[in-house]
Structures are given as C-alpha cells and as structure tokens.
Amino acid sequence: MTRVHDLPPLREVIARHGLAASKALGQNFLLDAQLLARIARVPGDLTDAEVLEIGPGPGGLTRALLGAGARVTAIERDHRCIPALAELGEAFPGRLRVIEGDALEIDAPALFEGKPHIASNLPYNIGTALLVRWLSAEWQPWWQSLTLMFQREVADRIVAGAGDGAYGRLAILSQWRSSARLAMPVHRSAFTPPPKVMSAVVHIVPGDAPEQVDLAVLERLTAAAFGQRRKMLRQSLKPVPGALAALDAIGIDPARRAETVSVAEFVALARTVGAAR
Numbered sequence: 473m474t475r476v477h478d479l480p481p482l483r484e485v486i487a488r489h490g491l492a493a494s495k496a497l498g499q500n501f502l503l504d505a506q507l508l509a510r511i512a513r514v515p516g517d518l519t520d521a522e523v524l525e526i527g528p529g530p531g532g533l534t535r536a537l538l539g540a541g542a543r544v545t546a547i548e549r550d551h552r553c554i555p556a557l558a559e560l561g562e563a564f565p566g567r568l569r570v571i572e573g574d575a576l577e578i579d580a581p582a583l584f585e586g587k588p589h590i591a592s593n594l595p596y597n598i599g600t601a602l603l604v605r606w607l608s609a610e611w612q613p614w615w616q617s618l619t620l621m622f623q624r625e626v627a628d629r630i631v632a633g634a635g636d637g638a639y640g641r642l643a644i645l646s647q648w649r650s651s652a653r654l655a656m657p658v659h660r661s662a663f664t665p666p667p668k669v670m671s672a673v674v675h676i677v678p679g680d681a682p683e684q685v686d687l688a689v690l691e692r693l694t695a696a697a698f699g700q701r702r703k704m705l706r707q708s709l710k711p712v713p714g715a716l717a718a719l720d721a722i723g724i725d726p727a728r729r730a731e732t733v734s735v736a737e738f739v740a741l742a743r744t745v746g747a748a749r
Contacts, residue, residue, distance in 0.1 A: 474563040474564055475539065476505070476509075476535050476536065476538070476539035477505075478563075479535060479560075479563060482501075482503045482505075482530060482531075482532050482535075483503060485530050485531070485556050485559070486501065486503075486530050486556075486664075489530070489552065489553075489555055489556045490552070491529070491530050491552055491553060491556065494550060500593075500596070500663040500664070500665065500666075500667050501529050501530060501532060501663065501664045502532045502533065502593055502621075502658075502662060502663055502664075503532055503662075503664055504662050505532075505535075505536070507658070507662055508532050508533050508535065508536035509536045509539065509540075510656065511533060511536065511591070511593075511619065511621070511655075511656070511673055512533065512536035512537050512539065512540045512542075512591065513540065514591075514619045514655045514656075514673060514675050515589045515591060515616075515617050515619050515675070516617075517541075518537065518540040518541050518542040518589065519540075519541035519542075520541060520542075520543065521541070521542050521543070521588075521589060521616075522542070522543050522545070522584055522586055522587075522588035522589070523537050523542040523543065523544045523545070523588055523589045523590070523591050524544075524545050524546075524547070524580060524583070524584070524588045524589070524590045524591075524592075524615070525537065525544055525545070525546045525547070525590075525591055525592050526546075526547050526575045526590070526592040526594055526595070526598075526602065527547070527548060527549070527575070527592060527593065527594060527595045527598075528546040528548055528553070528557060528570075528592075529548070529550070529553050529593075530553055530556045530557075531546075531553075531556055531557050531560045532593075533591065533592070533593050534546055534557065534560060534568065535560065537591060538560070538564045538567055538568060542567075542589075543566075543567050543568075543569075544567065544568050544569070545569045545571065545583055545584070545588070546568065546569070546570050546571070547571045547572075547573060547575045547578055547580070548570060548571070548572055548573075549572070549573065549574050549575070551572060554570065554572055557570045558570065571583070575598065575602060576598055576601065576602070580614075581609075581614040584614070587613075587614060587615055587616045588615055588616065589615065589616050589617045589618075589619065590606065590615050590617070590618050590619070590620070591618075591619040591620070592619075592620055592621065593621040594620055594621055594622065596623060596667070599620065599621075599622055599623075599626065600622075600626060600642070603618070603620065603622075603630070603642075603646075604642075604645065606618060607645050607646060607650070607676075608645070608687065611649060611678070611681045612678055612681075613678050615678075616677075616678075617675065617676065617677050617678075618674070618675070618676040618677075619655065619673060619674075619675050620673065620674050620676075621658065621671055621672070621673050622671065622672060622673075622674060623667075623669050623670070623671055624657065624669060624670040624671055624672045625638075625669065626642075627654060627671070627672035627673075627674050628654075628672075629642045629643060630642055630643060630646045630652050630674050630676075631643070631646070631647075631652045631653060631654050631674060633734075633735075634731065634732055634733060634734040634735070634737075635731065635732060636731075637731075639731050640694075640698045640701070640730075640731070641691075641694045641695065641698050643735070644690070644694050644735050644738055645691075645694075646676060647735045648681075648682065648685075648690060648735050648738070648739055649678065649679055649680065649681040649682065650676050650677060650678045650679050651676070651677050651679060652674060652675070652676045653674070653675050653676075654672055654673075654674060655672075655673040655674060655675040656672065656673045657670065657671070657672045658670070658671040658672060658673060659671075682739050682743065683743075684743050684746065684747065685739055685742050685743045685746065686742065686746045689742045689745055689746045689749075690738060690739070690742040692712055693709065693712055693715060693738060693741055693742055693745065694730075694738060696708055696709050696711055696712050696715070697709060697730035697733070697738075698730045698731075701729060701730045701731060702729065703729070704726060704727050704728065704729060705719060705724070705725075705726045705727070705728055705729065705730065705733070706719075706726035706727065708729075708730060709726075712745065713745075713749075714744075714745045714748040714749065715741070715745055717748065718741050718744035718745045718748065719741070721744050722737075722740050722741065722744055724737055724741065
C-alpha cells in the first residue's frame with residue numbers, strides 16, 4: 473500500500489512536469505507536507521470519506537487527503553497538471569478521480585451519490601464565487617463540510633461578527649445557517665510562489681436553516697443595509713418594502729448601522745419582512 477512519504481517530493485514532480493504556477497489561473501502551490509497534513513485533518517476523520525477538491529494543481533493537498541484515507545474527486549482546469557495527478561492516481565488505485573474542466577461550469581453535486589466534504593486550496597480568482605454558490609445551495613446542502621484556503625482578508629470576512637470591521641454580507645451568508653471558524657492562518661512564505669498577501673483556512677459546517685426565513689429576503693436586506701453601511705438603518709433599508717416596520721416590530725433601533733446588527737437580528741428581520749409579504 474502506497475504511503476504519502478513514499479512518493480517523490482512535490483518539488484521534483486513540479487520540476488519534472490514544468491509546472492510553474494499560473495498567475496492567470498490564480499495558482500499558488502503549497503509544498504509543505506506537514507502543513508498540508510494539518511489542513512487535511514481539519515474536516516475530521518476522512519477514512520473512506522468522499523472529498524471534492526477544486527484546483528489541486530500538482531497534487532499537494534490531494535496527497536494529504538489521500539494519506540488521510542479519503543476518496544478524492546479533483547477538478548483541475550490546468551491541463552499541464554493532469555499528468556502529475558494521473559501519476560498520483562496510479563499510486564493510490566481507485567482512490568483518485570481527476571476531472572479536467574472549470575469548476576464554475578461543472579455540476580459538482582452530480583458527481584457524488586453521498587455528501588462529500590469539500591477541501592481545497594482554492595484558486596484566488598474563483599474562491600469567493602464558489603463559496604457563495606455552495607452557501608446559496610438548497611439546504612441542507614449537498615456537501616458535509618467546507619475546508620477552504622482563502623486570502624486572509626476574505627477569510628476574516630467569512631468568520632467576522634457584528635462590530636468587526638470585516639463584518640458584512642459574506643459573514644451573514646456564511647453564518648445564518650452554518651458555523652464558520654478560522655481553522656488556521658497560513659503565512660505567505662508557505663506558498664510557491666509566495667503571494668503578496670497572507671492566507672487562512674476556513675472551516676464551515678452546515679446547520680439547520682432558521683424556520684420561515686427566505687434566503688432571497690435576507691440577501692435583499694443585507695444588500696441594502698451594507699450597500700450603504702455608513703447610513704442608519706432607517707435610510708439604508710428604506711427601499712426594502714416592510715423593512716422599517718419590521719425594525720419597529722422586533723425592537724431594532726433604526727438609528728443603528730448595519731455593522732452593529734448581529735446575524736441573529738438580520739435573521740429575525742428577514743423572517744418578519746417575509747411574513748408580511
């Protein structure tokens with residue numbers, strides 16, 4: 473049975489296949505085996521679990537996930553990386569399925585019979601778009617958990633609480649029916665080539681959706697509130713029918729600003745506005 477430490481070093485694989493990171497594809501490769509193993513442990517026990525990985529590149533995190541016992545489906549757009557991933561698949565027979573294509577265009581849920589974990593060092597240029605898609609899916613979602621690498625600024629926006637400067641629409645989308653935590657910071661020097669910014673791994677686990685709350689209503693409220701975040705709620709929410717009456721009904725001071733309103737308060741607001749429609 474192949475073990476991860478029996479494989480050739482990632483740097484050797486990258487050099488042999490000429491895999492310089494592509495700026496156009498938002499690639500930054502992680503080569504630190506210990507760090508990659510720590511990331512693979514974030515979702516919990518992956519023994520025989522299905523995992524979806526987006527943008528595996530030369531397969532650094534893929535190795536760690538396979539080493540943790542997972543069965544990995546990897547979607548890779550960069551055809552240059554396919555031969556290196558094929559070698560990894562040969563080392564772990566039946567445990568790695570590689571799909572060449574654009575993750576934004578592939579129907580990922582259709583690839584699985586059960587609910588996979590999603591674990592990825594996401595390409596910077598599509599990371600937020602994919603996260604929003606996964607969080608906006610039918611609930612309970614088709615995935616078990618998300619373990620995702622983002623630029624630190626984006627990670628902070630995902631896990632922020634009310635009153636935090638990073639708090640906004642992304643935090644509410646991430647937290648109104650799931651829990652989001654910062655699993656670990658990752659220094660820029662861990663990547664090849666090093667990006668200009670720091671990164672962090674975020675772990676998101678779905679929970680129950682609050683009853684009688686429509687995502688479309690919640691999104692309309694947060695878009696209005698944070699679209700004019702310096703204004704008081706009485707001004708920013710004026711364009712949303714029923715919002716000002718809902719503020720009064722649930723006792724939220726209309727002189728407050730969006731960044732002071734908790735996720736739970738936005739949920740209550742959305743429930744009240746939705747009920748009045």
